[in-house]
Amino acid sequence: MRYSSFTPYDIVLLLQGLGVSVGLFLATSLIGLLLGTVWAVIRYYRVPGLWQLMSFLAELLKNSPVLVQLFLVFFGFPAFFRVNMTPVEAATLTLSLNTAAFVYVIAVSAVESVGRDQIEAARVFGLSRWQVLRHVIGPQASAFAVGPLVALLVNQLQVTSLISVIGVVDLTKVGNILNLRTLKPFIVWTVVGLLYYAAAKLIAMLGTRLENRLRAHSAWKGL
Amino acid sequence: MRFDLSILWPHLPFLWKGAVLSAEVCLLAIIGSVVLGALVAIARTSSAKPLRWLALAYVDLFRNVPFLVQLFFFYYGLPELGIYIDAFTTGVIALSIAGGAFASDAIRSGILAIEPGIIEAAEVSGLSRRVIFTRIVLPIALRTAIRPLGAVLVNMILTSSILSAITLNELTGSGRIVASDTFRPFEVYAVLLVFYAALTYAVSIAVNLLHVRLNRGISQDVA
């Protein structure tokens, strides 16, 4: 490819890449949050066999490189299960599961942060396990979990950059394209880096706001 | 398709070489991270405002930009400055800088946790600031920071897989080659995933043992 300098259209390209990154981030975070919470509930009910499997899977996903997980899903699944898999599908599946694993771990420790005695007291009053979860554990555990969850999300946004390696045209891939075309790595990667930085700061800011609101809410209820 | 690990057998020596390369990169980079982290921690606890600000900016920036983008910045950017280094060195530098941002936090909390009286005792005995820092503050801070620094190392092992994106054939890079040679990506990446998880698990156990050993003298219980 012949190299050429920047064009105004490159801004559109960068914004498109950012859109893909943020879009995939939002989608996989949402799925991951739901899935991770479901895992945690399965553990809460101690569904036999299933919850040990969940814990094991979560540990495996948490302690292995996301890149290897991506390769396993994108290259391994089609070869082994004979299924078709587009880069976006593989990215969505992998990142959702990966986020879910971390959400699960956070949720479990959040539930554990609520004292046993509180839970037992509530059970003595005749609340069902579900009522205890909803009215006693839920509010306290979620106040506990917001901080770690926000940190997780800021991290997961950065993790999305890996999907460029399997060919999703996200912000990092756009950076690659511009880098090859213009041969101006410093400018390209600085701009790409700053866009990620701004997005991360935005997530952190929204997260802190949410956290403060939840804190204020539970404090007010406590009075 | 049958899950058949025996096809990997002939490729084990090659994968092993990749694993050794990963280990070398991580070992050098964790040393680099701790050195850099210690320097940044000093800067962050220093009384000079510009120095504090600079250190904080470094930590904030490198924690909020994806590692892959940082890596491309160095890999493509340094040659533009006339600095030609191989993928291995680039990887070690990039990992050290990214890890240093996290290590500095761990070391900084280690420094802040030191009893002020201990430093006062050193001051009144006439020790110079340099000696107080190198012989008392840093050794104590590093000992108390062993666990969080271990977490930095675990993270680094996982992150080092990304170096395959700049053609370094560490473990994940070697895995890609084996996967395309054998047409068995599922088996290859499944094995890598489990291997990384087992390795990081072993590393965290080793770190815990090291923590116990190094802090024998520091813990307050009387023997």
Add this chain to the structure above:
Amino acid sequence: MLKAENVRKVFGSTVVLDGVNLSVQPGEVVSILGSSGSGKSTLIRCINGLEKLDGGRITVDEFDVSKPRELAEARKRSGTVFQLFNLYPHMTALQNITLAPIQVLQQPKAEAERKARALLAQVGLGDRGDAYPAQLSGGQRQRVGICRALAMEPRYLLLDEVTSALDPEMTADVLGILADLARGGTTMVFVTHEIEFARQISNRIVFLDKGKLVVDLPTAAFFSAKGGMAVPRIAQFLSKMRKD
């Protein structure tokens, strides 16, 4: 001579030391008494340069602790033993003691260690040189703390309630060592609540009250009915301390 002239120290809006004058001659043992919060620790911390003065002057053998260039020299001449020992937790007893002699006095390592072992033997810890602080009892830790201060061969030993974190038996051990030092001619400035002990070893006793040094008398005079006991604050303080 260790000399404090008209020393003033304020924290925020509270005056903690208010025109304190004190001089200690080589060979003297001076005890500082006073109720809690009267400024005893602050005075010690001013002498070893841990607190900046807000007025007045402190000199250790003519070296002014407020002058950065002279502080190092002043600190070489005084040694401090702390209430909470403040040993370096990652070093053995021996390393705690030899660090400053090697680094500050440039003693060869072997010589510093030989002297440190002799000091440890003197305080009854001859065999514990390789133990870490966490492996020692409180009384043993404080004895190491005393050795650490003595290893610098200070002209003046500053001690701030060095036994108040110890149980009675350990207190007796440590006080015994201090009495030996006093008899051996070590100059000491001694903050304590152990009135009887102060009476036995001190040449002079000074009394701090709300930051003011109200009495500075030879020991016998301090405890006589016409001397210190004539001051209502002191009589009250002493009777309260004796009851405890």
